[in-house]
Amino acid sequence: MNSSGPPSFFDTIVVGNGALGSSLAVELAERGARVALVGRAHRPYAASTAAGAMLGCFGEVTTSLLGNEYGRTKFSLDLAAKDIWPEWLERISTDDSDGRDILTAKGTTVLLNTVGTGAIDSDNFEAIRSALEANGEPHENVDPDDVEWLDPDPNSRPLRALHIPGEHAVDSGRLLHRLTAVAQRLEVSLVDAQATKVLNDGGQAQGVELEDGRVLHAPKVVLASGVGSQELVDSVDGLGECIPRLVSGYGVSALVTTDDGTQPESVIRTPNRAFACGLHVVPRSMARVYVGATNIINPRPMADPVMRDLLFLLECSHRQIRRNLWSSSVVDVKVGNRPVSLDGFPLLGETPLTGLWMMTGTYRDGLFLSPLLARDFADRLNGTAAGLDLEAFAPERAPLTGVSREETVRTTVEHMLATGYEHHWHVPTDWQEYLAADLKPIYTDWADRIDPDFTPPPELVASSRLHPQMVEWMRTYYANCRARFGPPEKPAPTVGDRVAGAEESLAEARTWTPRQDALTLAAHTLGGTVEELDLDAPMPPEHEERFASLVAKRAERVPLEYLIGRTELFGLPLAIQEGVFVPRVHSEAMVHDALARVEEGAPRVVDLCTGSGAIALAVAKLRAGATVTGVDISDKALECALRNRDDLRDRVPGEVDFVRGDAADPLLLAELDGTVDLVTANPPYVPHSLRMPPEWAVHQPSEALYAGWDGLDLIRSAVRSAARLLRKGGVLAVEHYDVVVDEVVEIVQQAGFGSVTSHPDHEGFPRYVTARRSDA
Numbered sequence: 224m225n226s227s228g229p230p231s232f233f234d235t236i237v238v239g240n241g242a243l244g245s246s247l248a249v250e251l252a253e254r255g256a257r258v259a260l261v262g263r264a265h266r267p268y269a270a271s272t273a274a275g276a277m278l279g280c281f282g283e284v285t286t287s288l289l290g291n292e293y294g295r296t297k298f299s300l301d302l303a304a305k306d307i308w309p310e311w312l313e314r315i316s317t318d319d320s321d322g323r324d325i326l327t328a329k330g331t332t333v334l335l336n337t338v339g340t341g342a343i344d345s346d347n348f349e350a351i352r353s354a355l356e357a358n359g360e361p362h363e364n365v366d367p368d369d370v371e372w373l374d375p376d377p378n379s380r381p382l383r384a385l386h387i388p389g390e391h392a393v394d395s396g397r398l399l400h401r402l403t404a405v406a407q408r409l410e411v412s413l414v415d416a417q418a419t420k421v422l423n424d425g426g427q428a429q430g431v432e433l434e435d436g437r438v439l440h441a442p443k444v445v446l447a448s449g450v451g452s453q454e455l456v457d458s459v460d461g462l463g464e465c466i467p468r469l470v471s472g473y474g475v476s477a478l479v480t481t482d483d484g485t486q487p488e489s490v491i492r493t494p495n496r497a498f499a500c501g502l503h504v505v506p507r508s509m510a511r512v513y514v515g516a517t518n519i520i521n522p523r524p525m526a527d528p529v530m531r532d533l534l535f536l537l538e539c540s541h542r543q544i545r546r547n548l549w550s551s552s553v554v555d556v557k558v559g560n561r562p563v564s565l566d567g568f569p570l571l572g573e574t575p576l577t578g579l580w581m582m583t584g585t586y587r588d589g590l591f592l593s594p595l596l597a598r599d600f601a602d603r604l605n606g607t608a609a610g611l612d613l614e615a616f617a618p619e620r621a622p623l624t625g626v627s628r629e630e631t632v633r634t635t636v637e638h639m640l641a642t643g644y645e646h647h648w649h650v651p652t653d654w655q656e657y658l659a660a661d662l663k664p665i666y667t668d669w670a671d672r673i674d675p676d677f678t679p680p681p682e683l684v685a686s687s688r689l690h691p692q693m694v695e696w697m698r699t700y701y702a703n704c705r706a707r708f709g710p711p712e713k714p715a716p717t718v719g720d721r722v723a724g725a726e727e728s729l730a731e732a733r734t735w736t737p738r739q740d741a742l743t744l745a746a747h748t749l750g751g752t753v754e755e756l757d758l759d760a761p762m763p764p765e766h767e768e769r770f771a772s773l774v775a776k777r778a779e780r781v782p783l784e785y786l787i788g789r790t791e792l793f794g795l796p797l798a799i800q801e802g803v804f805v806p807r808v809h810s811e812a813m814v815h816d817a818l819a820r821v822e823e824g825a826p827r828v829v830d831l832c833t834g835s836g837a838i839a840l841a842v843a844k845l846r847a848g849a850t851v852t853g854v855d856i857s858d859k860a861l862e863c864a865l866r867n868r869d870d871l872r873d874r875v876p877g878e879v880d881f882v883r884g885d886a887a888d889p890l891l892l893a894e895l896d897g898t899v900d901l902v903t904a905n906p907p908y909v910p911h912s913l914r915m916p917p918e919w920a921v922h923q924p925s926e927a928l929y930a931g932w933d934g935l936d937l938i939r940s941a942v943r944s945a946a947r948l949l950r951k952g953g954v955l956a957v958e959h960y961d962v963v964v965d966e967v968v969e970i971v972q973q974a975g976f977g978s979v980t981s982h983p984d985h986e987g988f989p990r991y992v993t994a995r996r997s998d999a
Contacts, residue, residue, distance in 0.1 A: 239448030241271035242590040245402035246376035246597035252409035268524040273559025279390025291625035304595040311594035328392035331490040347494035372487035420458040428578035449562040464703040472561030476515035520686035524560035566622040567680035573762035635681040719758030732778035739895035791839035800860040806837035813991040817956035826900035836864030843877025887940035902945035905938035949996040
């Protein structure tokens with residue numbers, strides 16, 4: 224680099240010779256500016272030199288990114304950057320190249336494998352796919368078995384994959400070399416030194432002082448040196464009070480020569496996970512691949528790899544991507560330091576010191592954004608109207624959050640657990656929910672101890688527990704912002720926030736469908752349907768306590784139907800209440816089959832053990848001329864059945880009545896003996912010895928569930944009563960426990976029935992028997 228005797232006066236000084244700073248220097252020089260580019264030639268601590276240099280924004284999409292207004296703003300920058308790269312590569316090309324010679328990959332393949340957690344990997348994979356569709360970006364779903372070069376350990380096999388043909392990668396070393404060559408050609412003064420101080424005269428930047436005492440003068444100084452920019456901010460008294468401090472996202476990557484001399488054609492990667500940028504393998508040259516990358520937040524940059532991180536990275540690569548990487552050669556290990564601001568978002572714009580600009584803090588995608596930001600900053604520095612809206616990322620600002628503390632803590636817990644899964648930890652299966660439940664109050668307490676109002680991003684919540692210095696910086700920054708801007712307006716929890724919290728609680732309680740239950744309870748609380756829910760709308764305060772109470776009860780495994788007071792069967796909305804058996808969808812097929820065996824007309828029907836009246840009302844709905852009598856021994860059940868009959872008069876044309884009675888009573892409905900066309904029965908049929916989930920065993924009435932040691936007591940009684948009530952040729956339909964189908968068939972046959980047929984339910988299990996009263 225031509226650092227000997229540089230001129231000392233420039234139009235602009237760019238501090239930082241990574242991808243961002245070098246691109247800006249080239250852009251300014253092309254517009255005729257006198258530019259100094261300051262930075263050590265070997266770029267110590269830089270993120271660019273260790274980067275995988277993937278030219279894509281969709282592969283980096285996460286639910287957290289799209290669920291945060293500032294994340295969406297940052298994503299809009301990524302979308303704008305992706306279209307610039309072809310032209311940019313050509314602009315920085317040599318005379319005999321169009322710039323594409325530094326591309327190393329054709330497209331990106333994203334894997335969803337079995338290593339991560341559903342709450343992160345599956346959701347982020349879906350977020351990537353949805354973002355591709357929403358923005359019209361070409362992509363295709365591919366069978367993982369068809370992804371060339373992919374050969375993971377069977378324990379890490381991929382479940383799904385999608386290919387993004389427009390997201391490539393470049394060789395970061397060659398890109399930086401190319402930028403340096405172009406800068407030299409444009410007569411940028413390359414200063415092989417470290418800037419240690421910003422010169423300030425009366426609130427106006429005047430240049431920088433170098434570590435050897437030399438001074439470079441310019442009315443405009445741009446700090447694009449990543450984490451190193453912090454030292455220069457600190458050199459101006461009071462400047463950084465309300466600028467979120469930069470810390471390091473230290474990462475390790477490796478260059479590997481493959482044992483078999485091959486490399487993939489495209490980038491192969493996972494979604495972002497465990498506070499990192501996902502595992503990715505990038506082709507670099509013949510028989511060589513780049514493997515990246517870890518991400519650990521540290522107060523200051525690191526120069527050397529930590530053994531733990533290198534071992535973890537290499538272990539992941541051969542287990543998750545290609546097994547024979549195990550026997551390949553590691554030819555180089557890179558360490559980079561991504562610039563991470565205390566609120567996790569970029570620092571882009573002019574500082575309170577006139578003429579001093581910051582172009583850093585982009586965390587994981589500074590290289591990708593470099594041509595876009597270089598063009599925009601060149602416009603701003605030249606006084607031209609800029610095309611990007613960077614107002615949110617102005618360096619001096621109150622912390623950007625965009626999500627609630629509760630959501631931040633939830634994300635922190637999810638990613639901490641995901642780290643364990645990717646390390647292949649072995650814990651008892653039922654400990655996982657306990658660990659999550661224990662971590663949540665720990666991180667909530669920690670966030671409260673950092674500051675009562677401001678909340679750092681998840682990765683800083685986690686890492687700050689290990690770094691007291693980082694906590695001190697946060698508290699100082701937050702106190703300064705509170706004094707300058709006032710306390711933050713805490714974002715009102717949205718319906719989506721509350722649903723996510725409820726889903727987490729219900730998952731910990733091991734309910735079967737936590738997400739759907741949470742949505743259903745939210746819709747019930749707000750007085751609408753699940754389809755009508757606006758997850759981005761604030762949850763009205765007057766509804767929060769009610770919703771929380773319902774979720775707490777569902778977490779105690781109270782049936783969802785009891786909590787919302789209704790269920791649906793046969794398309795009929797049915798009221799349901801505690802103390803009444805909750806009808807299930809299994810009964811629908813039985814009713815349809817039974818009616819198909821009854822002649823058209825106006826049948827006389829008896830429904831034994833009617834409960835809420837669901838089957839009786841369904842028969843009357845499906846056969847308009849039917850006369851139906853529902854029988855139950857429970858006063859609560861009859862009360863519920865009568866209410867349903869009255870509520871559904873306009874939808875159930877048949878005549879329905881409900882009476883109190885015992886299906887085992889030999890005189891039950893004696894006046895109907897031999898006249899009934901159809902008897903339906905969903906009697907209690909659970910064996911006393913059977914272990915049931917709490918939704919049944921604890922919360923539903925035992926007399927509606929259990930029927931003796933073998934579960935057949937009430938079936939025997941109901942079949943005997945049906946044999947008495949039915950006319951010759953009349954039809955019986957009785958529901959039963961699947962494993963006793965042979966016993967039920969025998970009971971029905973011995974009671975004098977013929978045409979006895981067993982039927983499966985909608986899940987394929989034997990669930991009910993139909994039969995005809997013998998003519999004999």
